Amino acid sequence: MKREGGLPVVLVIDDAAEHRLHLVTLLRKNGYPCASTSPAPGALEFAARMKPDLVLARRPESASASTRLLVDVKRVLPAARVVLFVSPEDVVPTS
Numbered sequence: 001m002k003r004e005g006g007l008p009v010v011l012v013i014d015d016a017a018e019h020r021l022h023l024v025t026l027l028r029k030n031g032y033p034c035a036s037t038s039p040a041p042g043a044l045e046f047a048a049r050m051k052p053d054l055v056l057a058r059r060p061e062s063a064s065a066s067t068r069l070l071v072d073v074k075r076v077l078p079a080a081r082v083v084l085f086v087s088p089e090d091v092v093p094t095s
Contacts, residue, residue, distance in 0.1 A: 008053035008081075012036040013043060015058065019087055023056060039069070048076040059084040 010032050012023045020036035027034045035050060037043045039057070047055065055073055060066050066084060073082050 007032050009050070010034040010054045010056060011047055011050055011052035013039050013047075013055060013057040014087075015039055016087070019058065044072055044076050047073065052077065052080055055080050055082045057082065057084055059086050 010027055012020050012027075012034060014020045014023070014036070015038050017038075020038075024034050024036050035046075035052075037046050039060075055077065057069060057073070060069055069084070070082055073080065
């Protein structure tokens with residue numbers, strides 16, 4: 001994607017469409033060029049074609065899946081920064 005105004009191109013990866021829409025809307029309102037995808041097969045190929053500067057991805061539940069996601073993204077996008085996030089429903093309250 002083309003960089004607009006010097007801002008990094010952002011790719012949002014999340015299995016929840018409403019989270020992707022919310023983040024993309026917020027990013028675009030602030031001038032960031034971005035796109036989103038689910039973590040389904042084909043997501044890494046999409047990321048490789050898009051060549052984002054920053055990947056925002058919802059953290060998978062297991063540590064091994066998180067590590068695998070980071071390794072896979074860095075394999076196809078070695079220069080990209082990757083940030084894993086959790087959604088409010090991912091957080092289990094403690095009593």
